Amino acid sequence: MGAQLRVYRQKIKSAQTTKKITRAMELISASRIQKAQARVAASTPYSRAITRAVSAVATYSNIEHVLTTEPEVINRAAVVIFASDRGLAGAFSSQVLREAEQLTELLRSQGKDVVYYLVGRKSLAYFSFRRRVSERSWTGGTDQPQFDTAQEIGEALLEAFLREADDGGVDEIHIVYNRFVSMVTQVPEVVRLLPLEVVEGEEAPEASAVLPLYEFEPEAETVLDALLPVYIESRIFNAMLQSAASEHASRQKAMKSASDNADKLIKDYTRLSNNARQTEITQQISEIVGGADALSSAKN
Amino acid sequence: MASAPLSVSVVSADQQVWSGEATMVVARTVEGEIGILAGHEPLLAILSSGEVRVTLADGTKVVAEAADGFLSVENDTITIVARKAALV
Numbered sequence: 001m002g003a004q005l006r007v008y009r010q011k012i013k014s015a016q017t018t019k020k021i022t023r024a025m026e027l028i029s030a031s032r033i034q035k036a037q038a039r040v041a042a043s044t045p046y047s048r049a050i051t052r053a054v055s056a057v058a059t060y061s062n063i064e065h066v067l068t069t070e071p072e073v074i075n076r077a078a079v080v081i082f083a084s085d086r087g088l089a090g091a092f093s094s095q096v097l098r099e100a101e102q103l104t105e106l107l108r109s110q111g112k113d114v115v116y117y118l119v120g121r122k123s124l125a126y127f128s129f130r131r132r133v134s135e136r137s138w139t140g141g142t143d144q145p146q147f148d149t150a151q152e153i154g155e156a157l158l159e160a161f162l163r164e165a166d167d168g169g170v171d172e173i174h175i176v177y178n179r180f181v182s183m184v185t186q187v188p189e190v191v192r193l194l195p196l197e198v199v200e201g202e203e204a205p206e207a208s209a210v211l212p213l214y215e216f217e218p219e220a221e222t223v224l225d226a227l228l229p230v231y232i233e234s235r236i237f238n239a240m241l242q243s244a245a246s247e248h249a250s251r252q253k254a255m256k257s258a259s260d261n262a263d264k265l266i267k268d269y270t271r272l273s274n275n276a277r278q279t280e281i282t283q284q285i286s287e288i289v290g291g292a293d294a295l296s297s298a299k300n
Numbered sequence: 301m302a303s304a305p306l307s308v309s310v311v312s313a314d315q316q317v318w319s320g321e322a323t324m325v326v327a328r329t330v331e332g333e334i335g336i337l338a339g340h341e342p343l344l345a346i347l348s349s350g351e352v353r354v355t356l357a358d359g360t361k362v363v364a365e366a367a368d369g370f371l372s373v374e375n376d377t378i379t380i381v382a383r384k385a386a387l388v
Contacts, residue, residue: 042315049311049381053344053372147313147383214374217329217345226346227370230383237313 002280008273012266019262025088026255029248032143033183036245040180043241047234054196054231056214057224065221066162067228068196071171076113078135078160078170079103080153080193080236082177082243083120085142090254092178092186092247093122099188100176107174115170117157119240135160145244150237157236158229161194177239178246184253186246193235196228306338308354308378310364312385317364324355325378327371336373343373351388352380363388 058068081100083093104114118124118137127134136156138149163169173194178186216223309319326335328350336343349367356362369382 039314043313045309045311045316046313046381049309049372049379050370052379053370053381056344056372056374151383214342214344214372217331217334217343223344223346223370230368230370230381233383234313 002276005273005276005280008269008276012269012273015262015265015269019259019266022255022258022262026252026259029252029255033245033248033252036241036248037180040238040241040245043234043238047238050227050231050234054227057216057220057227058196065224065228067194070195074112074171075165076115076170077107077172077174078115078117078157079107080117080157080173080175081119081123082175082239083118083123083126083142084243084247085121085139087122088254089247089251092250093120093126096176096178096188097123097126099190103174103176103190112172117153119153142240143244143247145237145240147237150233150240153236154229154233157193158232175236175239177243178250180242180245180249183249186250191235191239193232196231305357306336306376306378308380310352310366310380310382310385313383317385318354318362318387320356322354322356322362326353326355327366327380328352329371334371336378338376340373340376342375343371345371347371347380347382
């Protein structure tokens with residue numbers, strides 16, 4: 001077998017092995033998207049109920065609450081980045097990191113210091129490679145987020161928010177995550193979590209339902225005290241679930257195109273190797289014919 | 301009295317635990333037990349952990365365990381929101 005032919009066969013084999021892996025990953029992600037989407041849907045009633053309750057308290061009571069009032073000067077802002085734990089998911093992590101960088105630039109231009117809270121190993125790797133510091137990070141389980149993690153993140157953020165800025169606290173919190181739009185589209189999105197802007201487009205109460213005058217038990221302030229951390233947790237949990245669904249969709253898409261590319265490579269190399277084989281055969285024939293000719297002409 | 305039944309939903313952080321129509325809901329708030337019938341004024345209360353009992357129209361009872369949550373009542377719609385909630 002000619003050297004050229006052997007090289008082509010090796011390449012075909014390697015592309016076939018790669019394809020097996022990418023194909024398996026594609027199928028796994030495809031089966032997990034459904035589940036992730038179902039979890040997003042299942043958590044919606046909770047966040048809707050909480051949002052409604054928060055709007056009710058914030059609208060129908062004149063209490064000034066630290067979480068809802070805009071501080072006069074904002075010196076430090078926290079940015080929470082939701083990336084993935086593993087790669088091979090196309091632009092999933094890089095697009096959310098790019099969005100975070102843009103946000104950082106914007107915040108810096110407004111004269112704010114930026115501190116980072118990272119979720120997912122990929123964002124951590126991005127930061128440590130650039131020798132940049134982050135305040136805290138959580139890794140593991142980004143593809144199947146647990147509510148406990150959301151609770152932990154929520155507590156850490158609230159604690160930083162309630163601390164004075166001179167003490168290392170923050171005045172403002174933003175979250176950056178991939179929002180799951182459809183199987184083919186995931187959009188990186190920036191939301192300001194704190195101070196709270198309760199009226200939000202996507203969860204606005206229906207026009208027909210005018211928010212009623214509520215009776216609070218024990219009193220409005222205590223209810224708000226208890227309600228806001230829960231609201232923040234539910235927003236974070238929602239971001240994590242959206243991010244997880246996006247991660248699976250993004251990975252499925254990336255792995256599908258990888259499998260397609262491997263197919264194309266296999267086809268191309270097969271053609272080339274057939275060509276090489278045919279050339280080899282042709283050459284052998286002409287050598288034999290030439291040899292026979294030479295022998296017969298020598299006899300005469 | 302119970303002409304307009306209550307529509308009740310019990311939701312936890314990751315799922316809707318129960319929803320349906322009922323005639324009465326009894327829950328434990330931080331200030332004590334509260335029973336809600338149709339026509340109750342709008343209310344937002346903090347729940348202390350404990351049982352939520354929902355009485356259905358045919359008299360059967362659904363009991364759920366809820367911790368860390370809220371109870372909101374408006375227009376005969378009752379939403380019980382808890383971080384952790386489960387039917388008993």
